Amino acid sequence: METSLLTREQLLDRLAALHRASLELVSDISIDSLIERIAHLAREQVGARYAAVGILDEEGRLARFIPVGMSPEEIARMAHPPRGHGLIGALMHGSESIRIAHIAEDSRSAGFPPHHPPMDSFLGVPIRHADQNLGQIYLTDKMDAPEFTADDQAVIEMLAAYAGAALANARLLQKITQREAELTRRNENLALLNEMASTLATSSDVRQILDKALEQLMEYLDLKVGEIYLREDDSAYLNLCIHQGNTLPRLWLSTSFRLGEGIVGKTALAQSPQLIDLTSLQNIEERDAFTPELLESDIRYLACFPLQGRSGTLGVLCAGINHVLSFDELEMQFLSAISFWLSTALENTHLSLQQRRLAVLEERERIGMDLHDGIIQDIYAVGLTLEHARLLMNDDPEAAKQRIDQAISDLNNTIRDIRAYILDLRPRKLHEENLMDGLRRLVAEFRANTQVEIQLQAIPNENINLPQSAALALFHICQEALANIAKHAHARHVSVTLWTSNQRTLLEINDDGMGFDVSKTRQVIGHGLANMQTRAHQAGGEIEISSEPGKGTTILVWVPNR
Incomplete structure (x- = not known):
């Protein structure tokens, strides 16, 4: 039977006290302490023997459950916290308050686990904010009456409204704080990447680059051990190149792994990171691969990352920590970024x-x-x-x-x-003379040393302004051509003609000698023809060699004026 309602003055006093207490809730920014304060405040407002607050996660599952009124020993004797069944589950999935006189008589009740204290009357109120169910307030065993009243329900519903706003603010602040901490970490990561980029850009020594990068990485992430395995050229083996960590001589018994062999080889072959929990190794083969010093140490987790280049796997980066928790997502992303930078370097x-x-x-x-x-x-x-x-x-x-x-x-x-x-x-050559002076000298030497008639002609004038490299190329091509004529052509007449246009300068060497088959003679007369072609191409020009047996030879070459 429900007790008599509170007088108007009593209800106003209780609401005023509730309002004062609820204002303090909004100022609490810690979710755990806020939940506990809500539970104590609800218990005091209605005179309940026991109270609890359950908080739901984003998927609507019971994430936290904080009881008050029970001793730590009573809580410890229970096998597990509530799992969201019975009346608790009904309140979690509903939107209305639940108030009953006897828990055992309600069809929704699922009973209590072993060692749970007996409870009779029940009042449950959802904590909602902006049409979202954030959690619930649970009250049992009203101490000064057989059951909770409608006034009790109204007071706790008002408290739940304050609690909803306070929880929403605390969650929002927690997200902002977490986001700020994440941004701070990302900025620190970028700062380290920038520092490492400076190291990579100022050295060409592979070992120095890797040693410095690993040292910076270990200090920043508080790593206890780090190793880098490298693959030599196209070899099928990865060999230990860098080890850092004073407490351990190395991670694995072997210092060389074939692609696909062991964790190092599998990481390189699969081209994807691997995370190893050393506290729960089930594979005996994997345990036997590690050094006894590692297995006896406090290192709990190892992460292996492939050093992946455009030409394939270049190596593997291994990092170990002794933290209770494994590498988080941000740390794994950062290690992947470091691996990419090292691969690029x-x-x-x-x-x-x-x-x-x-x-x-x-x-x-x-x-x-x-x-x-x-x-x-x-x-x-x-x-x-x-x-x-x-x-x-x-x-x-x-x-x-x-x-x-x-x-x-x-x-x-x-x-x-x-x-x-x-x-x-x-x-x-040509350091103290222009191209025409050089060609005159070649022609004079050729005329003096052979019985061959030779003529040099410049069209339209001799004022040719060429880059030194282009002039030197034409000089050497003419020198090579005249030498070949003297040695092989048996010619009677030779003409050397140089002329220029707005875009290019052209040189032609013509003889009436015995000629040759160009395709066959390339392999006979040594480097001459190949050298002429190379010099013309390096100067940005082109060369054409025309010859037939018995019909002489013509060499025409041009180079750009700029």
Whole structure:
């Protein structure tokens, strides 16, 4: 039987006290302490022996349940907290208050678990805010009456309204705080990434890059051990390159893993991160792969990340922590970002090494062309001069002497060029003369050392303004062509013609010699034709070689003026 209602004065006093207490709820920003205060306040307002507040998660499941009125020993003797069955479940899934005199007589009751104190009367009120069910207030066993009254229900419903606003504010503040903390962590992550980027950009030493990056990463994430395994070129093995962590010699017994072998090899082959809980290893094979020192240490979790480049897997990054909780999502994302940066740094370093190797090969090729087109041709010209001097010895000793003097002078010039190669690996051709002066010198040497008639013509004038590299290319091509004519053509007439337009400069060397099959002769006369083509292309131009057996040869080359 329901007790008599409160007088108007008593109800107003209770509501005033409830209003004062509820104002304090809105100022509480801690959800756990707020829930407990709601439970105590509800218990005091209606004189209940027991009270509890249940809070739902975003999926509507019972996330927290805080009881008051029971001793810690009574709570500890119960097998488990409420799971949302019986009257609690009915209140969770409904929107109306529930007030009953005897719990055991209600059809919705599911009874109590073992060691639960006996309870009789019941009042349950949902905590709602903006049409959302946030939780419930549970009250049992009114101490000064057989059951809860309608006035009790009205008071607790008002309290639930205050509690709903307070819980909504506390949750909103908690989300803002969590978001602010997450943004702070992300900013710290970006700062570390920026610092690591500076490290990666200022060094080309792979080991120095990895060592510094791992050191920064371990300090920032409070890692206890870290290792990096690298794959050498296209090898099927990953070898231990970097280990950091003073408490452990290394993570695994082996320091080398084949792709697909062990956790390291599987991470590299699958190209996806792996997280290992060392406290719950079930696979004996996996346990046997770790060092005894690791299994006996306080390291609880290991994370392995592939270092993935455009050409495939470059290595694996391993990190270990002794935290009670595993790596969270943000830490895993950060480690993935670090792995990507390290992969990029490794790939850039490899590309830089390949570029340097290619530069060495290109420089060797250039030196070879310069030696062939410059010094070797000069020595060959000296040989022609000496051969001519030998022929003149008996008939004209004075002319022979002049030829020998000229050979000596040419050899001195060649020695000068060799010294230039030794000092700066560049021939001193055309440094003190323009292209036409250089061509005149080549023609004069050719005329003096052979019995072949040669003509040089410039159209329309000699005022040709070319980049030094283009002029040098034309000079060497003419030098090579005249040397080939002297050695192979058996020609009687040679013409060298140079002319220019607004866009390009052209050089043509024509002879009436025996000619040759261009496709077959490339493999016979050494580097000459290939060198001419290379020099023309490097100067931004093109070369065309026309020849047939018995019909002479024409070489036409052009280079841009700019």
